[in-house]
Amino acid sequence: MPNLILHHFDFSPFAEKARLVLGFKDLAWDSVQIPMVMPKPDLMPLTGGYRKTPVLQIGADVYCDTRLIARELERRFPSPTLFPDGNRGLSLALSHWSDTALFEPGAGLSMALTTQVPEAVLADRREFFTFMDFSRLASDIPHLSTQLRANAALVDEQLADGRAYLLGALCGWADITSYFALWMARTFVPAAQDLLASFARTHAWEARMRAIGHGRRREISAAAALETARTAMPEPGRGVDGSDPLALSEGDAVRVTPADYGRVPVYGTLVTLDTEEVAVRRSAAEVGTVVTHFPRIGYRIERAGSA
Ligand SMILES: N[C@@H](CCC(=O)N[C@@H](CS)C(=O)NCC(=O)O)C(=O)O
Incomplete structure (x- = not known):
């Protein structure tokens, strides 16, 4: 598996959640310090416009929002579990x-x-x-x-x-x-x-x-993280739940937008849609093809004219 790369800044409270999950599971991870305000030119190619902190990158897969970061780290590293009893x-x-x-x-x-x-x-x-x-x-x-x-x-x-x-x-x-x-x-x-x-x-x-604590942390450059994305292949998507009320299909052009604050839409081609997650495939010169993942709860998904 490619290295875990957390894009964050030390003062970020939401990033503290992610750092503690990494510590709780005693994981080794790479840290990329991102700016506290826009512009975030080395993050945007990975996220497609999502600007919030933190973001977890694993190869060419990019996980936005601590609610999904927790689930994804649990899926890949089930022990010790975040959900005991x-x-x-x-x-x-x-x-x-x-x-x-x-x-x-x-x-x-x-x-x-x-x-x-x-x-x-x-x-x-x-x-x-x-x-x-x-x-x-x-x-x-x-x-x-x-x-x-x-x-x-x-x-x-x-x-x-x-x-x-x-x-x-x-x-x-x-x-x-x-x-x-x-x-x-x-x-x-x-x-x-x-x-x-x-x-x-x-x-x-x-x-x-x-x-x-925060597990085993090593600082790397944003350029190294972009290079990791560029040379990796995203994981295959899980497909689209046929009973989903939005009646979307794999391959549809969609936009995904946080429903609370920081409502910047991310455009891409739908690869995963279920009750846990929505993920879109996108391309950018700096990273090649990546898949950007969001939690389902708290995100609005709409058809888009083009990906
Ligand atoms: N729902 C998001 C919220 C993340 C969030 O609001 N983070 C703050 C920093 S702690 C933020 O994005 N601030 C603006 C920024 O970093 O540009 C999550 O759980 O990750």
Whole structure:
């Protein structure tokens, strides 16, 4: 199998999820640091326009969005499992809660209060994070603080019986996807230390999560990652589910667009469509032919005039 290449930047909270999965599975991986704002000229040939962080590249296959990155790493490296005790569906469903209810108030507070994020990044995110009302951010600090605290309290309640991890004795995706939002709050929101101070069990759990580490990481250049894509063949697609309500067929020209924020469409030829994933084949001079994969949940798929 080609090397795992994570396109990310160290400050990215969503990338922290992916790094922890790599650590949890004790994997060796290559790291490509990408810019925190557009333009991202070495990433676009791989993704076809998707700009969010992180992106996982395996040869000529490009996996966008942590929800799919987790599934794909689990498929290729099943042990140790991210879904212990038969909790796969529940764990994956929890991503939505952590990416919105737990993450968004912390993200709002970090935009309002951080001194660490450069002005160019703040300016970019004002346009990009369409789920935030920047005009009332300053006056919303108390409200956002309550939302962060009330959602973090759910983590603490879950740990109330003394269990080590959210779903029991074993760590998994439920922990990783919940932890990343608290990692962000603690990293970027100085007031988070006070806001979360009474959650002693959560604090101890966070230390266990930090101890997972990031696996075996090596820095490589973006040029090397593009070369890897250019010299690899994408994996065969899984085909199109005939009972899918969109009634699309393999080979159809489609566009795939995040349904939440950063709604940039990616155009390509459909190779996989099922309830887990949508994948399109595309070509670009820098990478040759690649397949770009997205999770099904949270993405809109439409027919396109041309691929
Ligand atoms: N649903 C995506 C969300 C990723 C996301 O919003 N990442 C942030 C960084 S933590 C981002 O893309 N920011 C804009 C950028 O990196 O250009 C996922 O789970 O990967």
